[in-house]
Amino acid sequence: QKEVEQDPGPLSVPEGAIVSLNCTYSNSAFQYFMWYRQYSRKGPELLMYTYSSGNKEDGRFTAQVDKSSKYISLFIRDSQPSDSATYLCATSQNTGNQFYFGTGTSLTVIP
């Protein structure tokens, strides 16, 4: 079983839709959770960084962690064509340890 599982998509939504991106993880000791956005032919850009459970909001983006079900989500409100990218989740037990990345979900927002 992989440490992090992520549906590769692709996911296609109309502009303005609410997008839900999800990952599951296997190790209950994981405490740090991240979401990255990666545009084509570019490096991943850190979007959200959370510790333990709960929600974190930043503008149109909300990261949610449910440790009881080992499930992490990224919600994008009022999606824009500029949100079209691949989104990667990542997790680790602590900041000095190995980080585990999902394979990424490809998102296209149609104008």
Next chain:
Amino acid sequence: SQTIHQWPATLVQPVGSPLSLECTVEGTSNPNLYWYRQAAGRGLQLLFYSVGIGQISSEVPQNLSASRPQDRQFILSSKKLLLSDSGFYLCAWSVGGPRLFGQGTRLTVV
């Protein structure tokens, strides 16, 4: 603010040729440095990481090597490239937090 520079952005090299990719970080001291390779549909593979000058840990035995000659400089090398070395190479850094990535180098070995 901290920034990471990685170059070149793209590179086409013949089989058997040497490789040198360079990464530098600005605005921080004593960062942890990482080299990843990203293949389509396979996620990010950690190749090397370094916690200090001259300290290199290899995660995957292969045709590549890494060096850290200065605190904020990380170099990925190969003496003889293989076709299988083609891919998207990413440098990253961290200081007690998440990995922060450079813009990547797309390497094509022909």
